[in-house]
Amino acid sequence: xxxxxxxxxxxxxxxxxxxxxxxxxxxxxxxxxxxxxxxxxxxxxxxxxxxxxxxxxxxxxxxxxxxxxxxxxxxxxxxxxxxxxxxxxxxxxxxxxxxxxxxxxxxxxxxxxxxxxxxxxxxxxxxxxxxxxxxxxxxxxxxxxxxxxxxxxxxxxxxxxxxxxxxxxxxxxxxxxxxxxxxxxxxxxxxxxxxxxxxxxxxxxxxxxxxxxxxxxxxxxxxxxxxxxxxxxxxxxxxxxxxxxxxxxxxxxxxxxxxxxxxxxxxxxxxxxxxxxxxxxxxxxxxxxxxxxxxxxxxxxxxxxxxxxxxxxxxxxxxxxxxxxxxxxxxxxxxxxxxxxxxxxxxxxxxxxxxxxxxxxxxxxxxxxxxxxxxxxxxxxxxxxxxxxxxxxxxxxxxxxxxxxxxxxxxxxxxxxxxxxxxxxxxxxxxxxxxxxxxxxxxxxxxxxxxxxxxxxxxxxxxxxxxxxxxxxxxxxxxxxxxxxxxxxxxxxxxxxxxxxxxxxxxxxxxxxxxxxxxxxxxxxxxxxxxxxxxxxxxxxxxxxxxxxxxxxxxxxxxxxxxxxxxxxxxxxxxxxxxxxxxxxxxxxxxxxxxxxxxxxxxxxxxxxxxxxxxxxxxxxxxxxxxxxxxxxxxxxxxxxxxxxxxxxxxxxxxxxxxxxxxxxxxxxxxxxxxxxxxxxxxxxxxxxxxxxxxxxxxxxxxxxxxxxxxxxxxxxxxxxxxxxxxxxxxxxxxxxxxxxxxxxxxxxxxxxxxxxxxxxxxxxxxxxxxxxxxxxxxxxxxxxxxxxxxxxxxxxxxxxxxxxxxxxxxxxxxxxxxxxxxxxxxxxxxxxxxxxxxxxxxxxxxxxxx
RNA sequence: GCGGGCGUGGUGGAACCGGUAGACACGCGAGACUUAGGAUCUCGUGACGCAAGUCGUGGGGGUUCAAAUCCCUCCGCCCGCACCA
Numbered sequence: 061x062x063x064x065x066x067x068x069x070x071x072x073x074x075x076x077x078x079x080x081x082x083x084x085x086x087x088x089x090x091x092x093x094x095x096x097x098x099x100x101x102x103x104x105x106x107x108x109x110x111x112x113x114x115x116x117x118x119x120x121x122x123x124x125x126x127x128x129x130x131x132x133x134x135x136x137x138x139x140x141x142x143x144x145x146x147x148x149x150x151x152x153x154x155x156x157x158x159x160x161x162x163x164x165x166x167x168x169x170x171x172x173x174x175x176x177x178x179x180x181x182x183x184x185x186x187x188x189x190x191x192x193x194x195x196x197x198x199x200x201x202x203x204x205x206x207x208x209x210x211x212x213x214x215x216x217x218x219x220x221x222x223x224x225x226x227x228x229x230x231x232x233x234x235x236x237x238x239x240x241x242x243x244x245x246x247x248x249x250x251x252x253x254x255x256x257x258x259x260x261x262x263x264x265x266x267x268x269x270x271x272x273x274x275x276x277x278x279x280x281x282x283x284x285x286x287x288x289x290x291x292x293x294x295x296x297x298x299x300x301x302x303x304x305x306x307x308x309x310x311x312x313x314x315x316x317x318x319x320x321x322x323x324x325x326x327x328x329x330x331x332x333x334x335x336x337x338x339x340x341x342x343x344x345x346x347x348x349x350x351x352x353x354x355x356x357x358x359x360x361x362x363x364x365x366x367x368x369x370x371x372x373x374x375x376x377x378x379x380x381x382x383x384x385x386x387x388x389x390x391x392x393x394x395x396x397x398x399x400x401x402x403x404x405x406x407x408x409x410x411x412x413x414x415x416x417x418x419x420x421x422x423x424x425x426x427x428x429x430x431x432x433x434x435x436x437x438x439x440x441x442x443x444x445x446x447x448x449x450x451x452x453x454x455x456x457x458x459x460x461x462x463x464x465x466x467x468x469x470x471x472x473x474x475x476x477x478x479x480x481x482x483x484x485x486x487x488x489x490x491x492x493x494x495x496x497x498x499x500x501x502x503x504x505x506x507x508x509x510x511x512x513x514x515x516x517x518x519x520x521x522x523x524x525x526x527x528x529x530x531x532x533x534x535x536x537x538x539x540x541x542x543x544x545x546x547x548x549x550x551x552x553x554x555x556x557x558x559x560x561x562x563x564x565x566x567x568x569x570x571x572x573x574x575x576x577x578x579x580x581x582x583x584x585x586x587x588x589x590x591x592x593x594x595x596x597x598x599x600x601x602x603x604x605x606x607x608x609x610x611x612x613x614x615x616x617x618x619x620x621x622x623x624x625x626x627x628x629x630x631x632x633x634x635x636x637x638x639x640x641x642x643x644x645x646x647x648x649x650x651x652x653x654x655x656x657x658x659x660x661x662x663x664x665x666x667x668x669x670x671x672x673x674x675x676x677x678x679x680x681x682x683x684x685x686x687x688x689x690x691x692x693x694x695x696x697x698x699x700x701x702x703x704x705x706x707x708x709x710x711x712x713x714x715x716x717x718x719x720x721x722x723x724x725x726x727x728x729x730x731x732x733x734x735x736x737x738x739x740x741x742x743x744x745x746x747x748x749x750x751x752x753x754x755x756x757x758x759x760x761x762x763x764x765x766x767x768x769x770x771x772x773x774x775x776x777x778x779x780x781x782x783x784x785x786x787x788x789x790x791x792x793x794x795x796x797x798x799x800x801x802x803x804x805x806x807x808x809x810x811x812x813x814x815x816x817x818x819x820x821x822x823x824x825x826x827x828x829x830x831x832x833x834x835x836x837x838x839x840x841x842x843x844x845x846x847x848x849x850x851x852x853x854x855x856x857x858x859x860x861x862x863x864x865x866x867x868x869x870x871x872x873x874x875x876x877x878x879x880x881x882x883x884x885x886x887x888x889x890x891x892x893x894x895x896x897x898x899x900x901x902x903x904x905x906x907x908x909x910x911x
Numbered sequence: 912g913c914g915g916g917c918g919u920g921g922u923g924g925a926a927c928c929g930g931u932a933g934a935c936a937c938g939c940g941a942g943a944c945u946u947a948g949g950a951u952c953u954c955g956u957g958a959c960g961c962a963a964g965u966c967g968u969g970g971g972g973g974u975u976c977a978a979a980u981c982c983c984u985c986c987g988c989c990c991g992c993a994c995c996a
Binding site: 143356555599600718781856860905910 | 916923925931935936938949952976990991993995996
């Protein structure tokens with residue numbers, strides 16, 4: 061028997077699939093379509109295990125659906141713009157374009173080695189002008205539709221490098237290269253009005269039934285619809301008013317201060333004549349802009365000296381503070397603080413010695429004895445200390461306050477969203493240029509259609525900090541199309557989420573001159589199954605949902621939702637290793653001898669840490685290429701699928717890979733033995749039963765594996781296939797009927813592993829005597845007659861504890877089961893002569909005797 | 912800080928809708944085969960116990976004839992937070 065030569069076999073079938081264009085997709089109205097898409101990768105250099113997992117999952121779905129008769133679209137491309145290319149340019153003096161192209165070439169070759177059934181004819185990279193040209197047009201369409209506007213927004217500013225920093229470039233409030241504390245700066249930037257669709261994006265979540273519940277929840281919370289009131293506070297000694305949004309208008313009588321954001325117009329105004337306040341505002345402008353950074357910093361405030369008048373009592377004055385925890389972007393950038401019923405307000409009030417008056421008391425505690433300690437009270441109750449609201453429920457009080465505010469012209473009911481408009485301007489080189497001109501006479505203008513696309517210039521340098529587009533000698537200088545005078549280009553580029561917000565539609569017509577060919581897009585969209593990491597649960601998916609609606613509004617496509625089904629896969633993890641001195645060690649650097657782990661080079665002991673997400677910084681990475689070289693793509697794929705369910709984290713272990721490898725070889729041997737045909741033996745009567753049992757097993761397995769794959773239960777499917785493999789191995793003997801049954805069962809196993817281990821399956825399929833490619837074969841169908849179970853095993857419990865089992869025909873008579881259960885010796889013993897209170901018989905499942 | 916999730920043997924996990932916990936693997940132990948094997952095959956393997964049996968799904972509490980599954984609470988870990996992709 062020959063050994064399985066995986067390397068030669070895998071390359072052979074990959075060449076045949078490509079030659080025959082097995083996976084090229086064409087629109088065909090006579091067949092049901094199925095569009096399966098994995099999140100396309102950023103070409104960072106080499107593929108990592110996360111990619112291998114993601115693309116294996118997608119490929120299994122693609123191959124399975126193809127076998128089930130669907131017309132499958134399964135494309136792949138490159139999310140090619142982004143920060144790492146610029147970092148490489150600065151650190152290694154390679155041009156971002158060259159670096160990106162090189163990485164794409166490497167990674168394409170690595171993906172092809174995995175045997176993924178992509179239609180490579182549809183491949184594109186988002187840094188191709190043929191790709192980004194269309195998004196410049198889309199942006200101008202959106203501008204015409206009123207979906208785009210320009211305003212100032214905060215950025216992280218590195219004062220040493222004179223550069224805008226991404227949040228990830230801010231480490232502990234300092235620039236990653238300069239090490240200096242970052243500042244917040246305001247810059248004019250372009251925004252897309254995603255908030256115009258806030259309601260729709262929220263409401264439609266309900267209809268995304270094939271999305272994970274948790275992703276829908278996260279999006280719901282992100283959009284953050286909240287009902288409340290807009291309250292206008294008059295200001296002592298002034299004519300203008302302070303506008304505040306609150307979700308708790310019922311607590312208005314518990315207010316003890318107002319707080320405004322550091323860049324609120326009132327704060328800025330008061331700082332003009334108040335150096336201490338100005339210093340405080342400057343202090344607030346230090347530090348990173350991320351919400352996590354802002355919300356975890358110490359809560360601090362500064363009294364502006366302004367006093368707000370309570371809307372229901374002009375005698376009642378509330379101090380107005382500037383507070384560093386009030387977010388400019390949320391609501392009106394101003395709040396009223398009710399310390400008794402909001403934790404942040406309480407922390408603030410305790411720090412600044414402000415009164416804490418409870419106004420809602422839980423019904424089971426008397427109003428008199430209710431007081432607030434270290435924790436704000438957020439629960440339900442009745443209003444107290446609140447004049448005309450006393451005794452009302454929270455809901456009633458909200459309604460009543462709002463009614464009175466409206467009557468007094470001091471406020472109104474208001475629905476507010478946490479969702480903010482999407483800022484798309486980036487002060488970077490390696491992105492899609494924003495097609496806008498700035499003329500000193502005519503103002504801000506769109507680049508005329510005829511001049512599109514605005515191409516990125518290639519001749520740029522990264523020696524100086526800041527945006528190379530901005531300091532390019534000629535690129536930004538243009539003639540104004542309106543007045544013929546000198547004008548300049550916008551030197552910002554788009555957020556790279558822009559590219560990934562419509563690439564799924566471009567795959568439908570990747571070569572169409574007009575970007576999206578309606579016939580093709582209408583045929584393929586929406587994506588039936590989208591697969592990718594949970595880390596994209598909010599931003600990428602929400603932007604894509606918005607973009608799809610914006611494109612629909614411009615008539616470029618006809619669907620609302622881009623992704624009908626979504627699967628979010630978990631991370632790939634590995635144990636971590638550290639040397640005694642704390643250095644991280646790579647799995648390649650350590651050896652295990654029994655329970656002892658040592659450093660390969662020095663023989664010094666190694667501390668084994670828990671399994672964590674593979675990351676370069678912890679060195680716990682395993683390179684997929686090495687695994688594929690050593691074991692082949694099928695083994696890597698099988699391991700990715702067999703242990704953990706896709707949505708859960710997967711722990712990469714050598715032992716697990718070995719296990720997968722052994723199964724590959726076991727199947728190979730079994731098929732080799734089966735086709736070698738040892739001399740036949742005479743059969744006997746017992747063969748019939750064994751053959752029939754295997755036959756039933758085969759059909760049960762077909763049915764269960766089909767169901768498992770439908771539900772993405774790949775690990776269960778693998779377990780079922782292994783069980784059937786064990787059954788085939790257990791059927792010994794060389795009589796003709798046994799031999800025939802074994803060959804048939806192996807044929808089915810080969811078909812079932814087809815989507816999981818396509819190369820091995822293709823090879824074995826041929827060896828079993830088939831001429832057609834397995835990749836083109838239909839999926840096996842289970843015979844329903846063989847799926848009916850005729851006997852069941854019932855558990856018998858006494859007071860919920862298992863005391864024995866009974867075998868019965870399906871749907872046997874309950875009275876019979878009951879008496880048989882009571883007759884079991886162990887059951888009788890457990891009852892011990894006590895009186896029966898009840899006997900519960902759950903048909904075909906369990907009997908519980910209650911005494 | 913806010914939002915979301917996860918937790919089952921030595922390990923990864925299985926268990927449909929509340930109904931026999933631990934399928935399938937990995938690891939480990941014993942044996943067989945072999946010149947040899949880190950190959951292959953057979954048997955065993957949740958814990959405690961000689962056994963009968965008892966205990967057991969992160970901890971505590973509750974609902975139920977019956978809870979890994981439902982409810983409350985606590986703990987631990989992970990992910991996202993708008994300029995990483």
